[in-house]
Amino acid sequence: MELAPYACDPALSRGRLYPEAISTFRSPFQRDRDRIIHSSAFRRLKHKTQVFVEHEGDYFRTRLTHSIEVAQVARTIAGTLGLNQELTEAVALAHDLGHTPFGHTGEDALHALMAPHGGFDHNAQAIRIVTSLERHYAGFDGLNLTWETLEGIAKHNGPVTDSLPYRLAEYNARHDLELHTHASAEAQVAALADDIAYNNHDLMDGLRAGLFTDREIADLPIVGPAYAEVDRTWPDLDGKRRRHEALRRVFGAMVADVIETAQRALEEARPETAQDVRDLGRPVIRFSAPVWAEIGEIRSFLFTRMYRAPSVMDERARVTCVIEDLFPHYMRRPELLPDDWQADVAEARGATSLARIVADYIAGMTDRYALQQHTRLFG
Structure with missing residues (x-):
């Protein structure tokens, strides 16, 4: 399909933080989409919920089913407008990677706990995941996505100018995503597709x-x-x-x-x-x-x-207590974090550095795992 002149052309991509050879069979944005789908964080969305906690029913939406629905809507809109469908889909599939267990309830709880350490924001956490926490590739941490996909994840909801989240500021200092501007039309489509999907499925x-x-x-x-x-x-x-x-x-x-x-x-x-x-x-x-x-x-x-x-409010109160119990417990006893987190713990300098590691760990939990860990630690 011929792209509109205002679409993002993969041949004109600003590239990746770590240069890579161009694929013979896939465009840069297709590779971004595929890396997101194959990431651990994307698989974990299967057991992270929107409003209801996972055990409450098999038919309620999860972050994974929601992300797939958003990507489907986004591709339809992008194709009609002559935009790049692969970039639109990549941003749509990645837009919720940074969410905590228990939906916005978990994010609110973790943001309050992280207030002395710069707070918590799920969009900034998504950037943290795709640029650092996914550690599978030999040549780099993260997924090494293109500038355009990272820009879309960071600012699909609009420019990020006030009280820049620490995680986002940290990466932006290395790789300028021009946070003061609006995102591409493709990322804007992903944002509107999110609104359409969650209003309908809620x-x-x-x-x-x-x-x-x-x-x-x-x-x-x-x-x-x-x-x-x-x-x-x-x-x-x-x-x-x-x-x-x-x-x-x-x-x-x-x-x-x-x-x-x-x-x-x-x-x-x-x-x-x-x-x-x-x-x-x-x-x-x-x-x-x-x-x-x-x-x-x-x-x-x-x-x-x-x-x-x-x-819903009763369940929100219950799962808020889960986050409020786990966070200080791991802060006091970081040795309880899994073995593959201990290298980061050893390099932590001060309470804020440790708090960010603990927040990364808890934010990555599924609903099920958070409840299991809480039961194991507190009965």
Whole structure:
């Protein structure tokens, strides 16, 4: 497929921190995608959850299924806009690598514990993983991804200028990702695909968990018209199929709005290169204002009825205690970290250096492993 002039061309990539020979069969962005898929951190996403803790049900989304859904949506949008699909997919697949166990609850707990040591941010942690913590290759630590993929992981949500997370500042000092600018159009697509995927699947997971009903969400914008269309087309459809048909229309409506809005924005801006997109000072991939306002209503509903539901809050309190117990315990007894972490422990200089090692270890845990370790250490 011919790329648009504002797409990232792999032949013009800014390259890798450690130079490598060009592959005969794969573009640089394809190799990035493949390295991410084969990484240990990506496999661990199978047992890291979005909202519900892993043991609560086999059908709820995990970070892995979410990342695959985001990549699928992102490829569709990127292909329609003439963008590089491999780069878009690589950023989409990597965007959640830095998440802790127990979703945002685990991140909040670890950020509070790391406050004296620079805090914790999952985007910065993703950069830490792909540039250092994955240690499998002979010639370098990390995955040695291209500049464009690293840029997308670091700033797919926009420029990073205020209170730069330590992990990100540390790497940026070695390899400037131009954090003050917007990311490529491909990375912007990955960010919007994330919004589309989690809004849609959180509605599905909340329904499956019994936190609200089809009738209640039928009052929401975008969602209500989708249910009404299904009822007009199939008036006697059973509840399970009705729900699926309605929510796939919600998904489609969001994707269509992003594509149409982005096409208008690109026609107006007329960027001639990928760098022009970065230098515009505003995103070109976005929802229309009316749809963004409607998505805000859906998110408000989910916040009240799902993310702050009593059963979810009870579980949040329980798993917060798990992180709050593990972190100080490993700080006091770093010898309990696995053998392959002990070289890093031996090189640690001071409490902050050790805290970052402990945070790396805990952030890499799956839900299951964190619970197992907590039981082993505390009963």
